[in-house]
Structures are given as structure tokens and as C-alpha cells.
Amino acid sequence: MHTVVLLKMVPDVVEELEVAADGRSLDTEFLRLILNERDNHALELALLLKERHGGKVTAVAFDAPEVDEVLFAALAKGADRAVKVTGAEPGLSTRTAAYSLALVLPTVDGLLPADFILAGCQAIDDLDGMMAPLLAQEMKLPYLGLVSSVTLDSADRKATVQKEYAGGVHGEFEVRLPAVLGIQAAEKPPRYVPVAKVRAAMKSQTIEVAPVPTLANGGEAAFHVLSMAKLEAAGHAEILEGTPEEIASKIAEVLVARGVL
Amino acid sequence: MAGNLWVVAENWRGKVSDVTFELLALGRELADGLGVSLEAVLLCHQEKEFTRDLGAADTVLFLDHPSLAEPTAESYGAALAQLIQERKPQGVLVPLSNVSWDWVGVLPAMLGAPYLNFCKDVRVVDGKIEACCLLYGGKMEARVASASPAILGILPGARPAANGRIQKQASVEEVKVEFEKTPEVTFKQYIEPEQGGVDITQQPVLVSVGRGIGSQDNLAIAEALAAALSGAVSGSRPVIDQGWLPLSRQVGKSGATVKPKLYLAVGISGAPEHVEGMKNSELIIAINTDPQAPIFQVAHYGIVGDAMDTLSALTEELQKASARKGA
Numbered sequence: 001m002h003t004v005v006l007l008k009m010v011p012d013v014v015e016e017l018e019v020a021a022d023g024r025s026l027d028t029e030f031l032r033l034i035l036n037e038r039d040n041h042a043l044e045l046a047l048l049l050k051e052r053h054g055g056k057v058t059a060v061a062f063d064a065p066e067v068d069e070v071l072f073a074a075l076a077k078g079a080d081r082a083v084k085v086t087g088a089e090p091g092l093s094t095r096t097a098a099y100s101l102a103l104v105l106p107t108v109d110g111l112l113p114a115d116f117i118l119a120g121c122q123a124i125d126d127l128d129g130m131m132a133p134l135l136a137q138e139m140k141l142p143y144l145g146l147v148s149s150v151t152l153d154s155a156d157r158k159a160t161v162q163k164e165y166a167g168g169v170h171g172e173f174e175v176r177l178p179a180v181l182g183i184q185a186a187e188k189p190p191r192y193v194p195v196a197k198v199r200a201a202m203k204s205q206t207i208e209v210a211p212v213p214t215l216a217n218g219g220e221a222a223f224h225v226l227s228m229a230k231l232e233a234a235g236h237a238e239i240l241e242g243t244p245e246e247i248a249s250k251i252a253e254v255l256v257a258r259g260v261l
Numbered sequence: 262m263a264g265n266l267w268v269v270a271e272n273w274r275g276k277v278s279d280v281t282f283e284l285l286a287l288g289r290e291l292a293d294g295l296g297v298s299l300e301a302v303l304l305c306h307q308e309k310e311f312t313r314d315l316g317a318a319d320t321v322l323f324l325d326h327p328s329l330a331e332p333t334a335e336s337y338g339a340a341l342a343q344l345i346q347e348r349k350p351q352g353v354l355v356p357l358s359n360v361s362w363d364w365v366g367v368l369p370a371m372l373g374a375p376y377l378n379f380c381k382d383v384r385v386v387d388g389k390i391e392a393c394c395l396l397y398g399g400k401m402e403a404r405v406a407s408a409s410p411a412i413l414g415i416l417p418g419a420r421p422a423a424n425g426r427i428q429k430q431a432s433v434e435e436v437k438v439e440f441e442k443t444p445e446v447t448f449k450q451y452i453e454p455e456q457g458g459v460d461i462t463q464q465p466v467l468v469s470v471g472r473g474i475g476s477q478d479n480l481a482i483a484e485a486l487a488a489a490l491s492g493a494v495s496g497s498r499p500v501i502d503q504g505w506l507p508l509s510r511q512v513g514k515s516g517a518t519v520k521p522k523l524y525l526a527v528g529i530s531g532a533p534e535h536v537e538g539m540k541n542s543e544l545i546i547a548i549n550t551d552p553q554a555p556i557f558q559v560a561h562y563g564i565v566g567d568a569m570d571t572l573s574a575l576t577e578e579l580q581k582a583s584a585r586k587g588a
Contacts, residue, residue: 017397019401117334121362125396127394127403127405130378133367133370134366134369134370145334146359146362152317162452164357165359165515166358166456169451171452175445176445222375222407223375223406223407223411226402226405228396228402230401232558233309237547237560237561237562240563240564241564244567244570248400248571251546252575252578254544254546255523258543261492
């Protein structure tokens with residue numbers, strides 16, 4: 001069994017974000033990029049599938065700052081191959097990224113057919129679509145999103161897949177393989193890998209490089225960002241200040257006034 | 262002639278979802294602004310009675326087929342893509358909910374049409390549709406114009422649902438639908454959440470914790486405060502993902518929608534998926550180290566700083582007050 005997992009670098013929103021001078025995009029100068037949280041769950045699910053059923057896992061990511069570290073970490077966690085897609089424009093839209101991946105994945109030796117292609121169900125910068133469904137459609141593969149567990153029935157080339165609805169309700173589906181799944185959460189928290197193991201992977205393993213074959217703009221849809229703005233800091237809330245004790249007493253006053261206490 | 266404005270209705274497990282009425286309320290504003298008709302699209306199997314709920318629309322396009330009993334990407338996506346190609350609406354409002362998630366994801370690619378995600382609002386500016394999209398976990402908003410037909414993924418809460426519940430029978434047009442392919446994704450069953458334990462939707466007070474509490478050990482501090490307030494502890498997605506709290510305690514898109522008298526958000530940044538589950542709480546107090554955290558957009562009171570110190574101080578304050586009362 002072979003699982004391809006797509007990893008995407010996104011801005012770390014714990015950091016302060018700024019608008020670029022053009023007024024329409026994110027200032028990337030001091031931007032710290034991290035692995036999209038949902039993609040980390042997709043990687044975990046891929047590794048769990050490998051542990052249960054054997055086979056291999058290939059991690060694929062577009063070139064971006066810090067991406068080598070993320071790909072080596074994937075190898076250190078148990079992925080068998082890591083592929084970096086190069087030559088794409090920076091700041092690629094999700095739509096164009098899906099289109100480009102549909103072109104590049106078949107060009108990588110031994111990558112396809114994969115039984116599963118996994119990606120996080122969404123990313124915080126998905127302005128024009130979500131990767132998993134867009135790629136599924138480009139590759140003419142079945143798709144299910146918001147997935148939280150996968151059970152393989154390899155003899156029948158099918159999988160039983162659970163996805164999340166609202167209020168803690170899950171839905172169970174049977175999916176023909178190969179399939180693309182958008183992952184909400186793995187069955188376990190993503191595993192931790194010590195820095196020493198990542199360093200060891202950097203010494204002993206390599207990241208393969210796959211250039212985007214053409215930079216055709218086939219997936220780009222016609223939309224135009226007119227402006228981008230930071231939401232006003234604490235725009236709505238009345239801010240309480242002071243020592244923890246002073247704040248506690250102010251909160252207690254509010255709770256009494258509002259009839260909570 | 263410019264096309265009409267569409268709202269795709271969401272019905273799930275025997276009822277029309279609230280988000281449908283929110284979209285109808287928004288759709289009515291946009292259709293009036295554009296001077297076109299508002300059409301609701303209802304996809305279902307043998308649930309024609311739902312057309313009666315969609316009175317905010319001028320017309321309901323009604324599609325009935327066994328394959329439309331569950332909202333899968335294949336069936337809903339294919340049916341909508343075909344209908345949009347035939348009728349050419351200029352804008353299609355679709356709900357960005359977990360129920361509709363899969364078909365919303367594939368529809369733009371099936372159609373080859375532009376799609377805008379995370380729309381918190383849509384307006385008509387100079388006769389054209391313009392969306393306001395929440396990006397980067399709700400920290401930035403982008404104003405975006407789109408070519409037609411624009412498929413717009415609308416976040417829950419864009420308008421009050423009550424504004425879209427109109428007691429009027431819209432005219433109903435039955436639309437024939439056929440599917441060529443055998444489905445590759447087959448619905449099997451719904452799995453209900455495990456019963457038992459605390460029902461967070463019934464609690465008067467929720468002390469809700471997020472990634473910002475730092476470690477599982479700090480849960481005890483939140484538990485102590487919740488006990489002092491006669492409430493319970495709930496959490497946002499990252500805390501559930503880490504296994505610090507069970508799924509039954511999750512507030513937000515996949516979890517519960519809550520409306521307690523007090524919602525104390527501790528170390529929760531306030532991503533749109535979380536906010537949709539708690540924004541209607543009567544009193545919201547948020548504590549976060551990041552002054553830019555979107556949670557402060559919905560909170561009534563905010564504290565910028567370390568949560569744990571404040572929680573401990575508050576617990577002590579409440580215990581003192583209760584001792585004074587008792588004395």
C-alpha cells in the first residue's frame with residue numbers, strides 16, 4: 001500500500017501578521033512559516049496506515065522557506081520518501097497548486113498509482129479552494145473531506161472512512177481506492193520527533209526534487225484581491241488591565257453586574 | 262441579461278439547517294442590490310416539504326433523486342455543476358459547513374468557475390459582487406472581487422437566520438436530474454456521539470481552553486475555576502486534537518454550538534471554526550497573550566496577558582466572595 005501525503009507551509013498565526021506595501025497581500029519579509037496543522041494530521045494518519053498495513057509513505061511539498069526541515073521531520077517520523085516540488089511561483093493559490101500537482105505527481109518515478117492521497121482538509125490561506133477536493137477533481141479520483149479515521153479493506157480495493165459532521169456526529173462511508181482524502185484529524189495526536197532524529201535524517205536521507213513541468217495557468221480562476229487588512233486589535237472587547245488580582249476583582253464585578261454570580 | 266442569484270439550501274437529517282436561512286437573508290440583500298431574482302436550490306430525496314421553508318426566495322429549484330439523499334461531493338457536485346452551466350447564475354452562495362463541505366470543495370473544479378472561501382460578508386459594489394474573506398485564522402480580512410459565476414463559500418453567522426425565515430410559498434420548479442456514473446463514495450451510516458458525561462450545551466458557565474493554556478497540567482486550574490463558577494470546562498480544536506479533552510467537550514464547527522450565560526475563552530485565538538460555535542454566548546470574556554487574536558472581536562471583555570495567573574486569581578476571588586456570603 002502506498003500513501004502520498006501533501007504538506008503545505010503556511011504563516012504561523014501566533015506571530016504578528018502585517019499587510020505588504022501593495023495593500024493586497026501578506027508581508028512575507030518577517031513571516032515565519034510552519035506546517036499546516038491539518039497536514040500534520042494527514043501525515044500522522046499516513047504513518048498510522050503504514051504501521052497497520054505495511055507499504056510506504058511519500059511526503060510531497062512545494063518548495064518554501066523551512067520546508068526542508070518539515071520534509072526531513074516527515075522522514076524521521078517514518079515516511080519513506082520526501083519530494084520537493086520546485087519551480088512554482090511563490091504565493092501560489094490553492095487552485096493553481098492543485099492544478100500543478102496534478103501535472104507533477106505523474107512525472108515522479110514510482111509515485112503513482114498511490115492508494116491514498118492525503119492532505120489536510122483546509123489551510124488558513126485557502127482563499128480560492130481546498131487542496132484535497134480540487135486535486136481529486138483534477139485527477140478524477142473519488143474524494144471525501146473532514147476525515148477522522150480510515151480502515152483499509154485492501155482485498156476489495158475499498159476503505160471504510162469516517163468523517164466529522166456537527167455536534168460530534170460522524171458519518172461512515174465506503175470509498176473506492178485510489179482516493180483523495182481531506183483530513184480533519186488523525187486518530188491520535190501527531191507524533192513528536194526529537195530534533196536529534198531530524199538531524200540524523202538530514203545526514204542519512206535525501207529530499208528528491210521534482211520540477212513543475214509547465215507553469216501553465218490552467219487552474220487559476222478569475223478573482224482579484226482588492227485589499228487586505230488586519231482586523232482591529234481588540235476591536236470589540238473592553239480590555240481589562242492591571243495585576244492578575246486587580247483583573248480578577250474586575251471580572252468578579254462584571255459577573256455580579258451581569259447576574260452570573 | 263445578468264443571471265440570477267442562487268442560494269444552495271442545506272438540509273440534513275430531516276431538517277433545513279439554520280445556515281440556509283442565514284444564506285437566504287444575505288442572498289435577498291444581494292439579489293435586491295443586483296436587481297435580479299433570488300433562487301434557492303434544494304437537492305434532496307423525497308423531501309419536497311422543505312420547499313415551504315424557503316419563502317425568502319422567489320423561486321425554488323427542486324431536485325429530487327435517490328442519489329441526493331446524502332450531500333456527497335459526487336452527487337451534489339455533479340448535479341449543481343450541470344445546473345449552473347445550464348442556467349448561468351451570476352453568484353451562488355454555498356454554506357461553508359461540515360455537512361456541505363465535500364460538494365462545496367469539488368464544485369468549483371467541476372465547473373471551472375472561480376470560488377471564494379471563508380466569506381464572512383458579501384456586498385454589491387457598483388453592480389458587482391464583492392466578498393470579504395477571513396484569512397489566516399481570522400487575523401486578516403481580504404476584500405475580493407470575482408468573475409461570474411462566483412461560487413461563494415459563506416461562513417456560518419453571516420446574517421441572523423431569523424431574517425431568512427419568511428412565511429411565504431416560493432414558486433417551485435422541478436428540475437430533472439440524472440447521474441451517469443456509479444458512485445465511488447457510498448454513505449453507510451451516521452455514528453452518534455457517545456452519551457454520558459458533561460453536556461456542554463446545557464452548562465450556564467463554560468471555562469473554555471485553547472492551545473494557549475500551554476500544557477495539559479494547566480487544565481486543573483481551569484477545572485478549579487469552572488467548579489467555583491458552577492460550570493464546566495470545554496475546549497477548542499487543538500486541545501481536543503491533543504487528547505487533553507474528549508470530543509464531547511469541543512466547541513465549534515465539528516463540536517457543539519453553545520450559548521452559556523458566561524463563556525470564558527482561555528488561550529483560544531478565535532479561528533472562524535471556533536467562533537461559530539460560541540459567538541451567541543450571553544457574556545464572553547477572553548484571555549489571550551496576543552492582542553491581535555480574533556477572539557477579541559467577539560468578546561465583550563478582554564484580558565491581554567497570561568491566562569493561568571488570571572484564572573488562579575479569579576478562582577481565589579470567587580472562593581473569598583463565597584466564603585463572605587457563607588459567613
